[in-house]
Amino acid sequence: MADDLLAQRRAKLDRLREQGIDPFPHSFEGVEPIADVRAAHAGLEPGAETESRHRLGGRLHARRGQGGMAFLDLDDRSGRIQLQAKRDLLGEERMDLLLELDLGDIVGIDGVAFMSRRGELTVRVEDFTVLAKSLRPPPDKHHGLADVETRYRRRELDLIANEEARELFVARAKIISAVRRYLDDNGFVEVETPVLQPLYGGALATPFTTHFNALDQTMYLRIATELYLKRCIVGGLERVYELGKDFRNEGLSPKHNPEFTMVEWYEAYSDYNDQMRRLEEVVHAAAQAVGYGGEVDLTPPWRRVTLRDAIREEAGIDVLAHRDRDALVAEIRSRGLELPDLDERTWPQLVDDLLSKFVEPKLQSPTFICDYPVELSPFAKTHRSEEGLVERFEAFVFGMEISNAFTELNDPDDQRARFEAQVRYGDSGDEEAQPYDEVYVQALEQGMPPTGGLGLGIDRLTMALTGKRTIREVVLFPAMRDTD
Numbered sequence: 001m002a003d004d005l006l007a008q009r010r011a012k013l014d015r016l017r018e019q020g021i022d023p024f025p026h027s028f029e030g031v032e033p034i035a036d037v038r039a040a041h042a043g044l045e046p047g048a049e050t051e052s053r054h055r056l057g058g059r060l061h062a063r064r065g066q067g068g069m070a071f072l073d074l075d076d077r078s079g080r081i082q083l084q085a086k087r088d089l090l091g092e093e094r095m096d097l098l099l100e101l102d103l104g105d106i107v108g109i110d111g112v113a114f115m116s117r118r119g120e121l122t123v124r125v126e127d128f129t130v131l132a133k134s135l136r137p138p139p140d141k142h143h144g145l146a147d148v149e150t151r152y153r154r155r156e157l158d159l160i161a162n163e164e165a166r167e168l169f170v171a172r173a174k175i176i177s178a179v180r181r182y183l184d185d186n187g188f189v190e191v192e193t194p195v196l197q198p199l200y201g202g203a204l205a206t207p208f209t210t211h212f213n214a215l216d217q218t219m220y221l222r223i224a225t226e227l228y229l230k231r232c233i234v235g236g237l238e239r240v241y242e243l244g245k246d247f248r249n250e251g252l253s254p255k256h257n258p259e260f261t262m263v264e265w266y267e268a269y270s271d272y273n274d275q276m277r278r279l280e281e282v283v284h285a286a287a288q289a290v291g292y293g294g295e296v297d298l299t300p301p302w303r304r305v306t307l308r309d310a311i312r313e314e315a316g317i318d319v320l321a322h323r324d325r326d327a328l329v330a331e332i333r334s335r336g337l338e339l340p341d342l343d344e345r346t347w348p349q350l351v352d353d354l355l356s357k358f359v360e361p362k363l364q365s366p367t368f369i370c371d372y373p374v375e376l377s378p379f380a381k382t383h384r385s386e387e388g389l390v391e392r393f394e395a396f397v398f399g400m401e402i403s404n405a406f407t408e409l410n411d412p413d414d415q416r417a418r419f420e421a422q423v424r425y426g427d428s429g430d431e432e433a434q435p436y437d438e439v440y441v442q443a444l445e446q447g448m449p450p451t452g453g454l455g456l457g458i459d460r461l462t463m464a465l466t467g468k469r470t471i472r473e474v475v476l477f478p479a480m481r482d483t484d
Contacts, residue, residue, distance in 0.1 A: 035078035104134035193228035202226030241265035270452035380406035
């Protein structure tokens with residue numbers, strides 16, 4: 001059956017060419033968005049005629065009628081509008097050609113706007129142009145595209161069939177624009193740093209590895225932009241940000257895609273308290289940009305709680321009272337808590353596991369988890385009043401982390417010692433430990449002012465502001481298993 005439909009559409013393609021019609025012309029100038037046409041005639045009374053001519057371009061979505069008059073629906077990114085085609089206006093040959101077009105074909109329309117007696121804004125077709133012959137049928141017009149696997153794997157079909165999908169990715173674009181606008185308006189400079197790096201860093205993650213043939217050198221896709229951006233701070237760009245792709249060679253989950261979008265910003269003469277305020281303001285600006293009206297109140301100020309207290313409240317363990325690995329494992333077992341690979345995890349990994357399993361899912365309202373053990377944070381500055389901690393926070397909403405931030409470590413000797421500790425964790429089996437970066441230490445030796453820095457996940461922020469519960473919904477083309 002599917003092969004028959006394809007053959008029928010190809011036969012129509014051949015007939016167009018036989019009639020001297022180019023089914024794939026180069027351009028169609030002067031097209032107006034359908035939403036603009038609708039806005040221009042808002043309030044028009046039912047049955048009212050106009051002399052307002054418009055040129056539209058879009059995809060045929062539906063057709064009703066076959067005789068002397070037919071109605072068609074035309075879709076573009078901004079919406080849908082009804083078309084009226086009359087045989088006595090178009091003539092026999094042109095009317096027959098229009099009616100032979102398939103749903104899914106892309107056409108250009110020239111016509112006059114009027115309001116139908118039923119109150120439906122309509123464009124009366126005076127002429128039309130075939131802009132692209134669709135050789136495959138669109139998804140079912142009544143049921144849309146419901147299969148989740150197909151929606152993610154063939155996003156173009158999802159966008160054709162589901163207006164909600166188009167609106168979602170327009171909303172994502174608005175969120176990104178709002179974040180950029182806030183940072184630009186507050187004196188930050190947008191920069192670009194290498195995606196392909198000789199040494200990865202700035203996060204605890206496993207990188208993607210490749211080989212640079214010209215230099216015969218192993219290279220890595222960046223896991224974060226942090227270290228390069230802080231070198232910009234050293235160089236005198238006192239407020240700097242980058243919005244782009246990072247890559248982490250990790251599993252797929254509702255919150256993880258190996259390729260993801262992150263904005264990181266760094267601000268000289270500030271600390272993590274200042275960055276809490278900035279994050280609240282950025283999220284508020286993005287929420288306003290998309291008209292957020294969700295069930296969770298995102299209005300500042302957000303709740304703040306220390307990591308120690310958060311884990312103690314939800315898991316009953318004071319992690320700072322069990323500061324070595326064996327003691328923490330014993331405490332976890334004594335309380336009957338289930339965590340995977342207990343005997344193979346390092347102390348910081350175990351603390352992170354406790355946070356992820358017992359605390360994070362309960363953080364539905366926006367919350368800052370603050371003041372992390374130094375072992376979890378190789379780039380954060382030592383806490384000014386709490387020994388063994390650093391000035392770091394993670395922000396959570398809807399049970400997921402959306403942001404990570406520090407008062408940045410700017411003491412090069414302290415940074416060198418942190419790197420050395422990370423190397424020891426790597427030797428103990430932690431594949432996500434941070435490698436030693438001597439170039440970065442030397443940059444700090446030039447002198448970096450007190451600095452606050454923050455990373456905000458754009459994909460997760462989009463999830464939060466659009467009510468989606470899986471990252472694959474908000475990434476146009478998410479990572480998928482091979483169909484074989």
